[in-house]
Amino acid sequence: MTQTILLCAGGTGGHLFPAEALAHELKSRGYAVHLATDERGGRYAGAFPADEVHVVPSATFGSKNPVAILKAGLKLWRGYRGAIALMKRLRPAVVIGFGGYPTVPPMMAAVQVGLPTMIHEQNAVMGRANKFLAPRVRAIAAGIPQDHADAAIKAKMTVTGNPVRPPVLEAASIPYAASQDDEPFRLVVFGGSQGAQFFSKALPAAIALMSPALRARLRVTQQARPEDEADVRTAYAAAGIPAEVSPFFSDMAARIGAAHLVVSRSGASTVSEICVIGRPSVLVPYPHALDHDQAANAARLEGEGGTVVAPQRELPASRLAELIRRVAEEPTYAEGMAKAAKSVGIPDAARLLADLVASIAGPGNRP
Ligand SMILES: CC(=O)N[C@H]1[C@@H](OP(=O)(O)OP(=O)(O)OC[C@H]2O[C@@H](n3ccc(=O)[nH]c3=O)[C@H](O)[C@@H]2O)O[C@H](CO)[C@@H](O)[C@@H]1O
Incomplete structure (x- = not known):
C-alpha cells in the first residue's frame, strides 16, 4: 500500500514553498503527499503537488481582548478536533x-x-510554533544550523538545508555572467512572499541619484505591495527605466537566475534561493519580524562575501545607490559575490530532507 506523508504548512510563502519542494521529491519517490494548511496558505499552494489539500482552522492569541482570545481558543480547538479525525x-x-x-x-x-x-525550521533562529513543537516531535530538520538551540533540541536535529523548488534548480544551472560596460544591468527587487513597502520608495530614490550612464543600463523587476504598485510603476516610467512591477511574480526563480543583482529581504527561502542559484545580493532584513531575526539567516552568506547585509535604518538612498553601482560597474566584484553565494547553497536539501522522512517512516513501510 502506498504510504501517505502529511505536510503541514500555512501562512506565508516562506513556510509553504519549502514544503512544496519536499512534496515534489516525495512524489518522485512514490509516496502519496497530502497538505494540511490554513485559509491563507491556499494563496501560495497553487503549484503544490498534493494528492489532497486539507484546510485546518488555526488562530493566534494576537489580541489582549478577552472576546478575541476566546474566539481564537475556540478556533484552535476546532482545528485540533478536526485534525485528530x-x-x-x-x-x-x-x-x-x-x-x-x-x-x-x-x-x-x-x-x-x-x-x-x-518539524523543519527554515530560519537560523527557531520560530515560536516550532519552539513549542520541538520537544514533542521525533525529529527536527534545520534549513540553517541552529547555533543557539538547547542541547536537547540539537540532539535530535539534522541540518538538511532549505528545500528549493524545481524552477530554482533549473535557474541554478545557468552560470552567472556579470554585466559589462554598457550592457543592460538586470536588477531584481522583492520583499519576501508578501512584498516590502520599504523598497517601493527606496529604489526609485536610489536610482534618482545614479549617473545617467548607469540608469540607461537598468532593467528592473520589482515586486510591490498592491497599494504601492501604481506609484512604483509611475516612478520608473518617469525615470525612463524599463520595469516590470507586480505584487507577486510566479516565475521568481527564473528572474533571480537572469538577475545581475538581487535586492531583497532575507527570509529563509529567499536566502537559500539566492545561494543555490548563486547571484550577488544586497539584503535588507525585515526589521519587525516577531519570530525570526532575518539578519541571522544571511550571516553565513555575508561571512563568505556573498552578500552585503544592509540594515534598513542604515540605508539612505545614497548608500543603496552606491551598493548597486559597485555591482554594476565592477564585474570582478560581482562575479566574486556570485561565486561565494553559490558556495553556501545546498541544492540537494529536498533530497536530504526526504531521506530523513524515509528513515522515520521506517523500513517496513516503504512505498
Ligand atoms: C515577515 C516575516 O515574518 N517573514 C518570514 C517569512 O517570510 P516570507 O514568507 O517572505 O518567506 P521567504 O523570504 O523565506 O520566501 C519568500 C519566497 O517567495 C518567493 N517569491 C517572492 C516574491 C515574488 O514575487 N514571487 C515569489 O515567488 C521567493 O522566491 C521565496 O521563495 O517566512 C520566512 C521563512 O520561515 C522567514 O524567514 C521570514 O522571516
Whole structure:
C-alpha cells in the first residue's frame, strides 16, 4: 500500500514553498503527499503537488481582548478536533510541520494520535510554533544550523538545508555572467512572499541619484505591495527605466537566475534561493519580524562575501545607490559575490530532507 506523508504548512510563502519542494521529491519517490494548511496558505499552494489539500482552522492569541482570545481558543480547538479525525482517517507514515501557527493544531493532533512526527525550521533562529513543537516531535530538520538551540533540541536535529523548488534548480544551472560596460544591468527587487513597502520608495530614490550612464543600463523587476504598485510603476516610467512591477511574480526563480543583482529581504527561502542559484545580493532584513531575526539567516552568506547585509535604518538612498553601482560597474566584484553565494547553497536539501522522512517512516513501510 502506498504510504501517505502529511505536510503541514500555512501562512506565508516562506513556510509553504519549502514544503512544496519536499512534496515534489516525495512524489518522485512514490509516496502519496497530502497538505494540511490554513485559509491563507491556499494563496501560495497553487503549484503544490498534493494528492489532497486539507484546510485546518488555526488562530493566534494576537489580541489582549478577552472576546478575541476566546474566539481564537475556540478556533484552535476546532482545528485540533478536526485534525485528530484527519489523522485517524489518513494514518500518515510521517507528519511534518514547516513552522508557523497554522501547523500547531495538526502537529499536536499527530502527536496525540501517536504518529511519527518531525518539524523543519527554515530560519537560523527557531520560530515560536516550532519552539513549542520541538520537544514533542521525533525529529527536527534545520534549513540553517541552529547555533543557539538547547542541547536537547540539537540532539535530535539534522541540518538538511532549505528545500528549493524545481524552477530554482533549473535557474541554478545557468552560470552567472556579470554585466559589462554598457550592457543592460538586470536588477531584481522583492520583499519576501508578501512584498516590502520599504523598497517601493527606496529604489526609485536610489536610482534618482545614479549617473545617467548607469540608469540607461537598468532593467528592473520589482515586486510591490498592491497599494504601492501604481506609484512604483509611475516612478520608473518617469525615470525612463524599463520595469516590470507586480505584487507577486510566479516565475521568481527564473528572474533571480537572469538577475545581475538581487535586492531583497532575507527570509529563509529567499536566502537559500539566492545561494543555490548563486547571484550577488544586497539584503535588507525585515526589521519587525516577531519570530525570526532575518539578519541571522544571511550571516553565513555575508561571512563568505556573498552578500552585503544592509540594515534598513542604515540605508539612505545614497548608500543603496552606491551598493548597486559597485555591482554594476565592477564585474570582478560581482562575479566574486556570485561565486561565494553559490558556495553556501545546498541544492540537494529536498533530497536530504526526504531521506530523513524515509528513515522515520521506517523500513517496513516503504512505498
Ligand atoms: C515577515 C516575516 O515574518 N517573514 C518570514 C517569512 O517570510 P516570507 O514568507 O517572505 O518567506 P521567504 O523570504 O523565506 O520566501 C519568500 C519566497 O517567495 C518567493 N517569491 C517572492 C516574491 C515574488 O514575487 N514571487 C515569489 O515567488 C521567493 O522566491 C521565496 O521563495 O517566512 C520566512 C521563512 O520561515 C522567514 O524567514 C521570514 O522571516
